[in-house]
Amino acid sequence: MNPVRASRARSWASGLARRKELVPAAPPLPVEGRLTRMIGLTLEATGCMAAVGDRCEIRTTDGTPVEAEVVGFGAERLYLMPTGDLQGLRSGARVVPRARAGQAAVGRRLLGRIIDGAGRPLDGRGPIEAEAHVRLAGTTTNPLLRMPITQPLDVGVRAINGLLSVGRGQRIGLFAGSGVGKSVLLGMMARYTAADVTVVGLVGERGREVKEFVERILGPDGLARAVVVATPADHPPLMRLHGAWLATSIAEHFRDQGANVLLLMDSLTRFAQAQREIGLAIGEAPATKGYPPSVFARLPQLVERAGNGIGGGGSITAFYTVLVEGDDQADPIADSARAILDGHIVLARRIADAGRFPAVDVEASVSRVMHEIVGTPHLELARRFRRVVAAYEAHRDLIAIGAYQRGSDPRVDEAIALWPRIEQYLQQDMRQRFTFDESVAALQAVLGEPRAGEAA
Numbered sequence: 001m002n003p004v005r006a007s008r009a010r011s012w013a014s015g016l017a018r019r020k021e022l023v024p025a026a027p028p029l030p031v032e033g034r035l036t037r038m039i040g041l042t043l044e045a046t047g048c049m050a051a052v053g054d055r056c057e058i059r060t061t062d063g064t065p066v067e068a069e070v071v072g073f074g075a076e077r078l079y080l081m082p083t084g085d086l087q088g089l090r091s092g093a094r095v096v097p098r099a100r101a102g103q104a105a106v107g108r109r110l111l112g113r114i115i116d117g118a119g120r121p122l123d124g125r126g127p128i129e130a131e132a133h134v135r136l137a138g139t140t141t142n143p144l145l146r147m148p149i150t151q152p153l154d155v156g157v158r159a160i161n162g163l164l165s166v167g168r169g170q171r172i173g174l175f176a177g178s179g180v181g182k183s184v185l186l187g188m189m190a191r192y193t194a195a196d197v198t199v200v201g202l203v204g205e206r207g208r209e210v211k212e213f214v215e216r217i218l219g220p221d222g223l224a225r226a227v228v229v230a231t232p233a234d235h236p237p238l239m240r241l242h243g244a245w246l247a248t249s250i251a252e253h254f255r256d257q258g259a260n261v262l263l264l265m266d267s268l269t270r271f272a273q274a275q276r277e278i279g280l281a282i283g284e285a286p287a288t289k290g291y292p293p294s295v296f297a298r299l300p301q302l303v304e305r306a307g308n309g310i311g312g313g314g315s316i317t318a319f320y321t322v323l324v325e326g327d328d329q330a331d332p333i334a335d336s337a338r339a340i341l342d343g344h345i346v347l348a349r350r351i352a353d354a355g356r357f358p359a360v361d362v363e364a365s366v367s368r369v370m371h372e373i374v375g376t377p378h379l380e381l382a383r384r385f386r387r388v389v390a391a392y393e394a395h396r397d398l399i400a401i402g403a404y405q406r407g408s409d410p411r412v413d414e415a416i417a418l419w420p421r422i423e424q425y426l427q428q429d430m431r432q433r434f435t436f437d438e439s440v441a442a443l444q445a446v447l448g449e450p451r452a453g454e455a456a
Contacts, residue, residue, distance in 0.1 A: 033078070033095040041236060042281040043068055043080040045095040055098045056080055060088030067098075069238055072282040079282045081238040083118065104246050106253035107131025110227045111197070114214060117231040117243035122210075134253055136245045138305045147308040149342075152373045153317055154436040156192020157185070159360045159426050161439035163382050164345055164367040165374050168260060169308035169315040172367065173268070173337050176347035176359075177327040183209060184430055185347070185358045186264050187217030189319060190226070192433045195262035196314075197254045198226040201247030204240045204270025207232040237274035241298075244271045248305050255314035263306055263316050269323035272299060272333045288332045299333075300340045329364075343367040356427045362389050381443050388447075389422065391415040421446045 033048030035058060043058070050056060050070045056078075058066040066089060068080035080095075105119050107130050114123040121128055149167035166172060176182045183205075190198055200218075202210055210230045218226055227250055231243030244265060251263045265271075272295050279292035287293050306318035322337050327349055329335075338344050345365045352359035363386065371379060392415035398404040399416060406413055425446050428434065434442070 031097070033097075035089065035091060035093040035095055036077070037091075038086075038089065040281055041081060041086075041277070043082065043089075045078045045080060046076055048078065048095055048097055050078060050097045057096045057098050058082075058089060059094040059096075061090055061093075062088055064088060071238070071278055074283075081278055081281070082236055083239050083242075084236070103133045104136045104249040105130030105132075106134055106250055110250060112224050112226070114210070114228040114230060115246075117229065117235065117239040117241075117246055119246060122230060132253070134249050136242065136249055137301075138245075138249060138252055141305075141310065145310045147310070147312060147315075149308065149369045149372060152436060154192075154194045155189045156433040156435070157188055157358065158428050158434040158439045158442060159358065159362070160345065161434065161436045162425075162443040163362055163385060164343065164360075164365055165370045165378075165382075165436075166317065166343075166367060167369045167373040168317055169306075170342045170367070170369050171303055171306050171318045171320070172343040172345060173341045174319060174321045174345050174347065175324050175329070175334055175338075176321070177324050177349055180347045180349050180352045181357055181359055182321045182323075182347060183213070183266060184217075186266055186319060186321065187213060188358075188428075188430055190218055190262070190264055191222050193262050193317075194260075195317070196225070196259040197251075198222065198262045198264065199247050199251040199254070200226060200228045201244055201263070201265040202228065202230045202232070203243045203247075203265060203267060204231065204233050204235075204274060205266055207234065209266075233270070237277040240270060240274035241278070244302055248302060251316045251318075252305060255309050255316050257314065259314045261314060261316045263318040265318065265320045267321040267323050268299070268302075268337055269321075269325075269333050271302065291332055295333075296336055299336055303337075303340050342369055356423065357430070358428065360426060362386060362426070363393060378440055378443075381440070381447060384447055385422070385443065387411070388415045388418055392419055392422075418446065 031048050033045045035043060036046050037044035052070050052072065054070045056068050056070065058068055060066055066082055066086060067084055068082045070078055071081045072079035105128060109129050109131065113121060113125065113128060115121055149169045151168045153166045153168045155161060155166055160166060174182050174185060190200065200213065202213065210232060214223060214228060229243050229247040231240045247263065247265060251261045254261045272291065275295045275298045276291050279294045280286065284292040284294060306316040308315045320337065320341070322334050324331055324334050343366055346361040347359045348361040351361060391411040395404055395412050404412065425442055
């Protein structure tokens with residue numbers, strides 16, 4: 001072969017080899033589609049390919065992009081759910097697939113910050129520098145590798161410490177109707193609970209609550225060790241879901257760093273309602289009182305991510321508020337939540353109407369791990385307290401009208417004698433704090449028993 005031609009061939013071969021190495025690194029060209037239909041908050045697009053969970057960008061008439069997430073598909077159509085305002089969308093608008101969603105920015109720099117469901121700051125303090133990114137959906141943990149719940153957690157509320165003791169790593173629900181005091185009780189535990197980090201998820205609640213919770217309930221000291229994720233009721237349903245996922249992902253990150261985390265989520269019901277809106281919008285059939293099956297699959301996926309870590313690491317102690325609409329304890333969300341949580345605290349409207357706060361219904365509440373984390377003397381005190389309350393409540397009407405005759409039943413006589421001290425024990429001002437030991441000592445003082453031993 002001619003030397004010139006051979007040199008040219010080697011040069012071409014070398015150049016092609018270098019370019020071949022660059023081909024895999026080149027990003028694939030996105031295939032654009034078109035917006036064909038919009039019903040409510042559901043968008044339908046054709047002509048593009050994307051997986052469930054991917055993000056798409058839709059161009060409005062004025063060129064402003066609208067971000068949406070793929071939530072389903074059918075035949076050649078993609079079902080999208082927007083994450084922002086839909087003003088300006090029209091039929092035939094460009095739909096461009098973008099990067100995959102599901103990444104949450106985490107790190108110590110989040111402490112003291114207030115963010116939305118997309119991780120954007122709401123406090124006007126500039127951007128957040130992430131130390132790492134984790135999956136929004138979290139990772140599945142082998143239940144056999146989790147550490148058991150063995151240590152009590154001081155929440156600062158006397159009735160809960162003494163009668164419904166909470167363990168480190170427990171998941172417990174606050175069940176109540178509207179206006180009974182769920183948010184106030186959450187705020188008390190946010191201030192008084194002995195935890196390294198507090199993560200607050202305000203999902204689907206009133207926008208006013210965000211500012212009030214941060215400034216009046218948490219305060220500067222509480223906010224310094226807390227992260228607040230706020231997705232109020234006026235946010236799209238997808239953002240409300242992301243708010244709950246994001247708060248849980250942040251809590252998981254701190255737990256994996258060895259911290260004891262307190263996760264407060266208000267509320268689990270709004271999370272379920274957001275999933276219902278999405279499920280019904282994409283054609284899922286309603287199953288139980290208007291809730292599609294995906295709702296009851298999402299609830300345990302969220303709740304099971306809390307708890308103790310693996311091999312002696314940190315923990316997530318989670319409190320989820322559950323709105324019992326119409327004070328119906330058989331509400332499908334409340335019923336499902338009770339089955340997947342490690343206990344429930346019921347706040348009764350009749351108790352709140354009587355002026356006793358927190359309005360804890362002792363008879364209807366239970367902590368499923370209390371017998372594992374406290375000593376026998378403490379447990380016996382709590383059981384006796386419950387028996388006394390049950391005896392009084394069973395004869396409340398007779399006592400109120402004066403029809404009960406003293407001496408008829410020694411248990412009722414004891415309950416009547418102890419009732420003023422019992423009511424005093426159960427009520428607590430929101431600015432008061434009672435430690436775990438103080439709560440047990442007060443319980444002993446009410447019942448006149450020898451003081452319970454230390455928690456096991």
